Amino acid sequence: MEIEPLAALRRRESVKWRAYPGDVLPLFVAEMDYPVAEPIREAIAARVAASDLGYAFAPGRMGAAFAGFAERHWGWAVDPAAVRTTTDVSVAIVETLRRAIRPGDGVVITPPIYPPFFDLVPEAGGRVVEVPLLDDGTAWDLDVEGISAALVNGARAVLIANPHNPLGMLSRRLGELAEVAARHGAVVVSDEIHAPLVHAGETFTPFLSVSDAARAVGVTVTSASKAFNIAGTKCALMVAGSAATLALLDGMWDEVTFRTSLLGLHANLAAFECGDAWLADAVAEIEASSARLVGLLAEHLPGVGYRPPAASYLAWLDFRGLPEWGDDPAGLALTRGVALNPGPTFGTQGRGFARLNLACSADVLEEAVRRLAAAAPKLSP
Structure with a gap:
C-alpha cells in the first residue's frame, strides 16, 4: 500500500495533523496514514454528485x-x-x-x-x-x-x-x-x-x-x-x-x-x-510496521518493552524499565517531536507506558524511534 509523503499528509485537516506543530510526528490518535479505499471514495463521491x-x-x-x-x-x-x-x-x-x-x-x-x-x-x-x-x-x-x-x-x-x-x-x-x-x-x-x-x-x-x-x-x-x-x-x-x-x-x-x-x-x-481487498493490504502493512518496530526498539531503545498486538495498529510501549522516563513517557517524547498517547490516561495501570500508532510509513516510524532514542541522553546528569 502506497502512503503519501509526509508533506502531503500534513495538508490533511483532521486532528492528527492539526493538534501539534508541523515539526511533530503525530503517532497518537487512531487515524491511519493510508489512502481511503477506492470503493469508499466512490460511494461518497456518488452521493455528492447526486446532491444527496x-x-x-x-x-x-x-x-x-x-x-x-x-x-x-x-x-x-x-x-x-x-x-x-x-x-x-x-x-x-x-x-x-x-x-x-x-x-x-x-x-x-x-x-x-x-x-x-x-x-x-x-x-x-x-x-x-x-x-x-x-x-x-x-x-x-x-x-x-x-x-x-x-x-x-x-x-x-x-x-x-x-x-x-x-x-x-x-x-x-x-x-x-x-x-x-x-x-x-x-x-x-x-x-x-x-x-x-x-x-x-x-x-x-x-x-x-x-x-x-x-x-x-x-x-x-x-x-x-x-x-x-x-x-x-x-x-x-x-x-x-x-x-x-x-x-x-x-x-x-x-x-x-x-x-x-x-x-x-x-x-x-x-x-x-x-472493502475486503483494501483491508487485507492495510492489515499486511500494519503487521509489517509492527515487526519493524520490534527491530527498531531492539536497536535504539532496548529498554522499552513491546508485545506486538494481535489486532489493530496500536503499540503499547512499556518504558518502566527506563525509570528516567517517568510515569508519562509521552511528555518527554513530545519534547523530541513525537506525539504519543500518554499511558496514564488509560488508567493508573498505564503509568510508565505510552501508546504509539503503527499505521504510518516506514520512514516516519524509523524517524520517530530515532527521536525517542535521542531523548534519553538529555536525562543523564
Missing part, C-alpha cells in the same frame, strides 16, 4: 452488509434485522448503557483501557468500576473473577473493548464473562471497532458468537471507521443478540438512529460490501 446530502434512511441495507462481512471474516451469523445505526461508537456505548442501567449503577471497565470509557460511563448516568486486566508477564486477559465480584457488589453492566484498546488483546475468557454476566443479570457492551484489523494467524471471536449466554446479555457496538480510516463520516452499528437486547436498542429515542450520517452510512456500506 440529506438525512439518512437508516439502517437501510446495513444489516445485510454487516452480516455478510461478519460471516466472511469471522464466521459469525448476524441477524440483519438486529442491526441498528447511530452517529459513532461512543454514542452507541452511551445510549446502550443509558438503557441498560439505572442512574448511579456501576459499570465495569478493564484498564488499561481506551480513555473515553472513563467518561462515557458517567455520561450514561453510571459509575465507573475498575477491574484491571490480569497480566502474567507474557499475556493479558480479563479478570473474570474480579468482574464477578463487582457484579455481586451491585454493578449492572460490563463495557469491554474486543479487541482490546490499547493492547490489541484477543480475550480467551469471553465465554466465562458471558456466564458471569448472565448469572447476575448484567448487560455486556462489547466495543468491537478494531475487529476487522486482526492480524494473520490470530482468531477474533465476536462476543455475540460465543454462546447463548453471550447473545442473551450482549450488545455489540462497531463501525468501519477505525479499520477503514473514516471516523469523520460518522456512522456506527449496534447489534443485538436476543429479543431482550433488541428491545433495549429499540427503546432508545428515535434521534439516536436519526443522527446517523448519510455519508457515513454509505461509507460503511462500501467498506463492508467492497
Whole structure:
C-alpha cells in the first residue's frame, strides 16, 4: 500500500495533523496514514454528485452488509434485522448503557483501557468500576473473577473493548464473562471497532458468537471507521443478540438512529460490501510496521518493552524499565517531536507506558524511534 509523503499528509485537516506543530510526528490518535479505499471514495463521491446530502434512511441495507462481512471474516451469523445505526461508537456505548442501567449503577471497565470509557460511563448516568486486566508477564486477559465480584457488589453492566484498546488483546475468557454476566443479570457492551484489523494467524471471536449466554446479555457496538480510516463520516452499528437486547436498542429515542450520517452510512456500506481487498493490504502493512518496530526498539531503545498486538495498529510501549522516563513517557517524547498517547490516561495501570500508532510509513516510524532514542541522553546528569 502506497502512503503519501509526509508533506502531503500534513495538508490533511483532521486532528492528527492539526493538534501539534508541523515539526511533530503525530503517532497518537487512531487515524491511519493510508489512502481511503477506492470503493469508499466512490460511494461518497456518488452521493455528492447526486446532491444527496440529506438525512439518512437508516439502517437501510446495513444489516445485510454487516452480516455478510461478519460471516466472511469471522464466521459469525448476524441477524440483519438486529442491526441498528447511530452517529459513532461512543454514542452507541452511551445510549446502550443509558438503557441498560439505572442512574448511579456501576459499570465495569478493564484498564488499561481506551480513555473515553472513563467518561462515557458517567455520561450514561453510571459509575465507573475498575477491574484491571490480569497480566502474567507474557499475556493479558480479563479478570473474570474480579468482574464477578463487582457484579455481586451491585454493578449492572460490563463495557469491554474486543479487541482490546490499547493492547490489541484477543480475550480467551469471553465465554466465562458471558456466564458471569448472565448469572447476575448484567448487560455486556462489547466495543468491537478494531475487529476487522486482526492480524494473520490470530482468531477474533465476536462476543455475540460465543454462546447463548453471550447473545442473551450482549450488545455489540462497531463501525468501519477505525479499520477503514473514516471516523469523520460518522456512522456506527449496534447489534443485538436476543429479543431482550433488541428491545433495549429499540427503546432508545428515535434521534439516536436519526443522527446517523448519510455519508457515513454509505461509507460503511462500501467498506463492508467492497472493502475486503483494501483491508487485507492495510492489515499486511500494519503487521509489517509492527515487526519493524520490534527491530527498531531492539536497536535504539532496548529498554522499552513491546508485545506486538494481535489486532489493530496500536503499540503499547512499556518504558518502566527506563525509570528516567517517568510515569508519562509521552511528555518527554513530545519534547523530541513525537506525539504519543500518554499511558496514564488509560488508567493508573498505564503509568510508565505510552501508546504509539503503527499505521504510518516506514520512514516516519524509523524517524520517530530515532527521536525517542535521542531523548534519553538529555536525562543523564
